[in-house]
Amino acid sequence: MPEQSPLEPAEGDPFGPHNLPYGVFSTPAEPDRRRLGVRIGDHVLDAGAAAHALGSPYSALLDRPSLDPLMGAGRTAWRDVRRALTAWVTVPAHRPAIEPLLYPLDTVTLHLPYEVADYVDFYASEHHATNVGRIFRPDGAALTPNWKHLPIGYHGRAGTVVVSGTEVRRPSGQRRAPTDAAPAFGPSVKLDIEAEVGFVVGTPSRQGDPVPLTSFRDHVFGLSLLNDWSARDIQAWEYVPLGPFLGKSFATSVSAWVTPLEALDAARVAPPARTEPLLPYLDDADDEEPGGFDLRISVALNGEVISEPPFSTMYWTAAQQLAHMTVNGASLRTGDLFASGTVSGADRAQRGSLLELTWNGTEPLELGSGKRAFLADGDVVTLTAWAPGPDGTRVGLGEVTGRIAAA
C-alpha cells in the first residue's frame, strides 16, 4: 500500500484544504530563518518556497518571515493567494513540487505570525459581563447603563502578546481586599484565563475616516484564538477609574495559526436579538451577511475540559466592534488585533473564565489534577475551537496553550 500523502489528510480532518490557516515557522536546521507557512493536516507548507517552485506571482507576499506583507496587501490579494494555495495542495500535478516543501508540524517551531500593532480587548458577551458585574459589583446593576448601547472595549498591551506555547510567568503586583487596611504586594493569588477570539486587521485605514459595518471584510484578514491571562486580585484593586492595566498587561497568548475569514463563510450566524435600539453606525439588522460566527470553543485545564463556550452567543459582533473602534476617526494599522472579550454562554459549563466558573473562587472546580479556584503554578491551559465548514466539514482554529511558571 503506498504511503499516504501529507496532502491528503484523513476524511474529517479540521485542517483539510478547506481551511489552510497561515502561520510562521522555522526548522531545526535553520532556526533563525522564519518562513511563512500554511497548515495542511499535520504538516506545514513552506509557502514562499512553494511560490518559487511553481513560478507564482505571489512569491513577493509569501517568501517572507512574517504574515504582515500579505495581511497588508488587501482583500483581493487575500482571495487570490488563497485560491492559488488551494490549487497547490489539491491539484495532483503539483504534488512532486509541493510534497518536498512540507514539514511535519511536530518538527518545526511556530512563531508569532504578525507584529501586533494596537491591541484592543472588548467585553462583548452578555453572560460574561453579567457574571462579572454580579461578582465585582454585587450591590449595583450587573450591566452598566452603556453596555447595550456600545461594545465596551479598552486598549491592552501589544508588546506582551505572545504565541501559543510561550510560558507565562505568574505576575506580582498590588492587591487589597475590602477588609485589608493597606495594599499588599506579592505574586497574584487569583491568576485566571479569558477564552477569547481575536480578529486581525490587514488593510489599514486613514486617521479621520470611520470604517463602516459593511467594510468589515475589506479590513479584517482573519482570526486567532486568544487567551487574555488575568490577575483578578491585581485588577480588582487597580481598575477604578481608568480600567484594567497590570492585571492584564503581563501576557496575552494567541494561536500560532491565523484562520482566514474566507474559511469561515459557512460559520456565519446571526447574533442574539438586540434588546435595545442601536444607533445607525452599529445597527446590523439589515446587513446581508450575519455578523456572528458559530465557533465552538473548548477550554482544557491540565488536559481536562472545563468549559465549552459558544462564540455564537456573543451580543456584539466583530464588525460592530470594528465600526465602533473607528467611528471617532481612529485609524487602523496592519497587525491591529481586537479581541472579543471573554466568551461565556448561558450555562455554567460554558463560562470562559475561572472567575465565573468558580464564582470568584467560592465554588472551586474538582479536577483530576486537584481542586482549583484559580490557576496553580505548573498548570497548562489549552483553548481549541472549530467551526462548521463547507459541505459538512469542520474548520479547526489553531490551539492556544500556555503553562504557568512560578513568580
Added chain:
Amino acid sequence: MPEQSPLEPAEGDPFGPHNLPYGVFSTPAEPDRRRLGVRIGDHVLDAGAAAHALGSPYSALLDRPSLDPLMGAGRTAWRDVRRALTAWVTVPAHRPAIEPLLYPLDTVTLHLPYEVADYVDFYASEHHATNVGRIFRPDGAALTPNWKHLPIGYHGRAGTVVVSGTEVRRPSGQRRAPTDAAPAFGPSVKLDIEAEVGFVVGTPSRQGDPVPLTSFRDHVFGLSLLNDWSARDIQAWEYVPLGPFLGKSFATSVSAWVTPLEALDAARVAPPARTEPLLPYLDDADDEEPGGFDLRISVALNGEVISEPPFSTMYWTAAQQLAHMTVNGASLRTGDLFASGTVSGADRAQRGSLLELTWNGTEPLELGSGKRAFLADGDVVTLTAWAPGPDGTRVGLGEVTGRIAAA
C-alpha cells in the same frame, strides 16, 4: 560685520548646545527622505551627514530615517553620541564641515521621530485627579482609594499618536447626559486638551523581568511634550467599567523634538511629600537622584496663554511609573511612550485641561478669540515648556501644536 553663525545661537537661547534635542526631518528638495536631525537654535543639523563628514563611528546610528536605532542602542551610546554632537556644534575647527549641513527650521518638515510601540497614559497629578473626581463623581471621594498607593494608568492607542502640527479632526461618537433618555450620536461637543509630558523608552526589557526604580536612566531615552486630546462627552458615557477608549483614541499629539534625559540633569527636583506609605518597589525616599522634573509648561489657545502647569507638582514620578508598569513582568520595547497624565498645579491658572479650567464648561474662559467652554473648530492649541539648565541656562522642550478641523 560678519554674519552670525547658526552654530552660535543668541545668549539665553533655550536650544543652545546645552540642549540638542533629536528630531526627524525632510527638506523640500527631498521630501521622501527622512533624516535624523539635532536642533541647534533655529536650525537643524543633518546628524547622519555630519557623522559621515567627520568620519564618526556613530554614522550607523545617526544616518537613519528614525530615532529608533539610537534609542535602542542603550545608555552608553546615548551619552557618547551626545558628547560627539556637542563637540561638532561647539568646536570651531568643525565649523567648515558642519555649517553646510544645517537647515533653517522654517524650511524643513518635521516628522514623528520614533515609532510608538505601546502608549500608556498615567494620571499622576493629585490636583488634576482631585478636580476630575469632583467634577465626574461629585457624590463620592475625589480620589479613589488606590490613588495614593499606585500610579494609576491605562493603555492608549499607539497608532494615532501624531507629530506636532498635524491637524486634529473633531471626533464623533456616542454621548448621553444623565438627563437624556437614550444616547445620541454626533460630533463631540466637549473637545478638550490634556497638557502632559511623555517619556520615551529606548532600552527594551525582557518579559517577566521588572524594571526597578533605580534603572530609570538605563531605559528612558528622553522626553516629548504631549497633548492627549480628549472628548469629554464621549469619555463620560463610555468609561465605566473598563476606562477611556474612544474619548481619547482619535489623536494624541507629541512634540517633534525629543529632549535627551541628560539635558535635564539640572532640572531634577524632589516630588511632593508622600502622604501614604509606599510599597518598596515604589518607595523613592532614599533614591540618590530626585525623581521629579522642574518643567514649566505653558498652554496657549489661539496664541493666548490660558494656563501654566508646573510639572514639579506631579505626585508620581516617571521612574515610579516605569517601575509600576513593569512590576508584573510586562516587557518594554524601544519606542514605548508613557505619559504623565494631565499636569495641573494647585492654582486655577495652572490647570492643564479645559475640563478643569472651565469646571466642565460651567465657567467659560473669556478670550480674545471669544468665549470658550471647550474647543471650537479652527482653534489652535500650543504647548511649550522649559526647564532650568546648567549654569543658569534654560532648556527648551519642543512645542506641540494642533488645530481643530471640523468633524
